[in-house]
Amino acid sequence: MIEVKNITKTYGAGDTAFQALKGISFDIQDGEFVAIMGPSGSGKSTLMHILGCLDTPTSGTYKLDNKDVSKMDDEELADIRKDKIGFVFQAFNLLPRTTVLRNVMLPLIYAGVDADEREARAEKSLLAAGMTEAHFAHKSNELSGGQIQRVAIARALVNDPSLILADEPTGNLDTKTGEIVLGTFQKLNEEHGRTIILITHEPDVAEHAQRIIHIRDGEILSDKKHPQRKARHHAQ
Amino acid sequence: MNINDTIQETYVALSANKVRSSLTILGIVIGISSVIALVSIGQGATKSIQTSIQSIGSNLLVITPGAQRSPGGFGVSSGRGNAKTLTADDATAIASVANVSAVASEVAGRYQVTAQGTNTNTTVTGVSENYPAVRNVQIADGRFVNDSDSNSLTKVAVLGPTTVSDLIPDGTEPVGQTVRINGIQFKIVGVTVAKGGSGFTNADDAIYIPLKAAQRFLSGNNYVTTIDVQAASADATTQVLNDATQLLLDRHHITDPTAADFSILNQADILASASTITTTLTYLLGAIAGISLLVGGIGIMNMMLTTVTERTREIGLRKAIGARRSDISRQFLIEAIALTVIGGIIGIALGGAISLGVNATGLLTTSISLSSIAMAFGVSAGIGIVFGWYPARRAASMNPIEALRYE
Numbered sequence: 001m002i003e004v005k006n007i008t009k010t011y012g013a014g015d016t017a018f019q020a021l022k023g024i025s026f027d028i029q030d031g032e033f034v035a036i037m038g039p040s041g042s043g044k045s046t047l048m049h050i051l052g053c054l055d056t057p058t059s060g061t062y063k064l065d066n067k068d069v070s071k072m073d074d075e076e077l078a079d080i081r082k083d084k085i086g087f088v089f090q091a092f093n094l095l096p097r098t099t100v101l102r103n104v105m106l107p108l109i110y111a112g113v114d115a116d117e118r119e120a121r122a123e124k125s126l127l128a129a130g131m132t133e134a135h136f137a138h139k140s141n142e143l144s145g146g147q148i149q150r151v152a153i154a155r156a157l158v159n160d161p162s163l164i165l166a167d168e169p170t171g172n173l174d175t176k177t178g179e180i181v182l183g184t185f186q187k188l189n190e191e192h193g194r195t196i197i198l199i200t201h202e203p204d205v206a207e208h209a210q211r212i213i214h215i216r217d218g219e220i221l222s223d224k225k226h227p228q229r230k231a232r233h234h235a236q
Numbered sequence: 237m238n239i240n241d242t243i244q245e246t247y248v249a250l251s252a253n254k255v256r257s258s259l260t261i262l263g264i265v266i267g268i269s270s271v272i273a274l275v276s277i278g279q280g281a282t283k284s285i286q287t288s289i290q291s292i293g294s295n296l297l298v299i300t301p302g303a304q305r306s307p308g309g310f311g312v313s314s315g316r317g318n319a320k321t322l323t324a325d326d327a328t329a330i331a332s333v334a335n336v337s338a339v340a341s342e343v344a345g346r347y348q349v350t351a352q353g354t355n356t357n358t359t360v361t362g363v364s365e366n367y368p369a370v371r372n373v374q375i376a377d378g379r380f381v382n383d384s385d386s387n388s389l390t391k392v393a394v395l396g397p398t399t400v401s402d403l404i405p406d407g408t409e410p411v412g413q414t415v416r417i418n419g420i421q422f423k424i425v426g427v428t429v430a431k432g433g434s435g436f437t438n439a440d441d442a443i444y445i446p447l448k449a450a451q452r453f454l455s456g457n458n459y460v461t462t463i464d465v466q467a468a469s470a471d472a473t474t475q476v477l478n479d480a481t482q483l484l485l486d487r488h489h490i491t492d493p494t495a496a497d498f499s500i501l502n503q504a505d506i507l508a509s510a511s512t513i514t515t516t517l518t519y520l521l522g523a524i525a526g527i528s529l530l531v532g533g534i535g536i537m538n539m540m541l542t543t544v545t546e547r548t549r550e551i552g553l554r555k556a557i558g559a560r561r562s563d564i565s566r567q568f569l570i571e572a573i574a575l576t577v578i579g580g581i582i583g584i585a586l587g588g589a590i591s592l593g594v595n596a597t598g599l600l601t602t603s604i605s606l607s608s609i610a611m612a613f614g615v616s617a618g619i620g621i622v623f624g625w626y627p628a629r630r631a632a633s634m635n636p637i638e639a640l641r642y643e
């Protein structure tokens with residue numbers, strides 16, 4: 001479902017130009033759980049922004065569900081994000097002063113889904129992400145770090161996207177809470193067949209994936225299957 | 237995003253910083269309420285000046301003795317009103333000018349007036365029978381003085397309501413009692429209807445006596461101090477003015493019109509120039525209030541720009557999960573409009589209350605027109621659009637990645 005061919009990304013121009021991605025190619029199939037690893041500054045976030053249609057590559061093509069999105073304009077990209085992609089960021093995932101339920105409904109609000117349906121869908125994906133009903137009416141600033149990330153996962157799921165992208169989703173969490181969040185991703189992948197791309201620089205985190213792509217200085221170093229993925233954490 | 241969701245988002249955003257939102261709204265409240273209040277006071281003043289000019293009669297020309305005011309200054313016209321050049325015969329002659337519907341003569345002066353243990357100093361006017369018709373005076377009680385009183389030199393008087401309360405404070409029936417004007421006893425035969433005290437002279441603080449009695453017992457000569465001429469219609473006033481001027485010049489054997497020993501004031505001219513002045517004043521007041529409205533609008537823009545900067549990451553997040561440019565710009569524009577419209581509604585209420593308060597003091601009769609409310613509402617919404625547009629556009633054009641990275 002993802003076909004990336006020879007993607008480059010250059011920031012700036014002239015003397016200050018910096019090539020963050022130097023020709024990246026890979027395919028990702030439906031239902032895969034891929035971890036992208038690499039040291040800081042290697043271009044992971046840059047790649048994720050392109051995969052998530054937040055940005056376009058300088059050259060190369062990116063096909064999502066057989067549609068070339070690499071040359072689309074802002075508004076078309078916004079529509080692709082709305083329909084096909086769910087994001088989980090490292091920090092600042094939820095709107096402040098807004099309830100958990102409404103945060104999760106937000107993509108549906110922008111998609112114009114009517115009130116009854118979006119509430120039902122938001123509740124369903126909150127439960128799937130391991131949240132309990134007791135928290136639905138909480139404001140986002142009344143949650144723990146692990147709960148925030150799970151609400152963010154619920155929001156990423158709610159529009160039934162082809163692809164869930166997570167950029168260091170456990171970067172701000174302690175190991176135990178991080179394990180719970182990663183377990184949530186793993187469950188979504190194993191039980192619901194979601195395609196997940198997870199970005200991290202921690203090998204431990206990558207252990208949860210079926211396939212690990214290593215990048216360094218904007219180039220792919222290795223792209224390996226990872227048969228013995230870590231056992232899922234069942235603490236929830 | 238539908239209207240309901242937009243309202244909800246706007247409420248959450250504006251209530252997040254209540255103090256700042258309220259202060260911003262206050263700027264608009266002050267602007268809108270001062271526009272409403274000042275314009276209604278201006279219009280009230282215009283109306284009260286107009287009614288007080290109109291209350292002296294309609295289609296009226298007022299002839300007074302003395303030199304025409306020369307454009308050079310006021311000095312040369314000294315003696316106007318005191319000069320003795322007009323007589324009751326002049327008035328009779330003017331009555332035959334075409335399109336004159338009525339003519340009244342007056343002999344006015346201020347005298348000490350006493351009653352049972354009370355006294356006052358007021359304007360005593362000797363008048364002919366036509367006076368109430370020409371000068372729009374109505375009788376509340378008893379009757380007005382007439383020409384047979386005048387011809388028989390009967391000492392009767394009609395009092396204005398203010399004079400009645402000054403002289404007969406105990407509230408007993410004034411008709412039938414007597415007053416002493418300059419020491420001479422007059423019998424009260426009537427009381428006029430109150431005209432209201434606004435205006436340059438108080439028509440309610442007055443005593444009317446028969447013309448000839450005034451000439452004989454008070455002024456001691458046969459001249460009159462004013463001739464009031466009522467034209468048949470508003471269109472005829474200019475023609476009546478010209479004909480009456482020519483007639484009086486002929487009767488007084490004056491060939492040079494600039495040397496006339498009388499002057500004629502046209503009520504319509506007074507009304508027109510008063511209206512011009514008060515309308516200009518109303519615009520001026522409105523413009524001053526408009527400046528504070530503009531300042532309020534800049535307050536809105538300032539707050540919205542701060543909000544957009546503060547919420548940069550929120551904007552980035554919204555864009556990442558599928559908000560289009562139009563969703564973002566609409567959200568911020570509606571926040572700005574909500575601030576100004578709330579401010580506008582409170583401002584209309586406050587401006588209305590100020591205007592009613594001024595009304596209650598009795599100084600002016602203010603009125604708030606529906607059109608000024610509609611305009612204030614439109615203006616406040618417009619200010620929201622104008623001053624909210626730039627911040628909204630700035631928010632909408634943010635790059636989602638940079639917005640998310642913003643610290």
Ligand SMILES: Nc1ncnc2c1ncn2[C@@H]1O[C@H](COP(=O)(O)OP(=O)(O)OP(=O)(O)O)[C@@H](O)[C@H]1O
Pocket residue numbers: 011012018020038039040041042043044045046047201
């Ligand atoms: N907007 C930008 N303008 C210029 N250079 C940029 C920009 N964004 C990223 N870069 C550069 O591109 C390179 C890759 O950045 P990127 O954020 O993709 O790294 P990363 O792999 O996500 O690192 P980390 O693990 O620290 O998040 C870095 O050297 C960075 O300085």
Ligand SMILES: [Mg+2]
Pocket residue numbers: 044045046
């Ligand atoms: Mg990064």
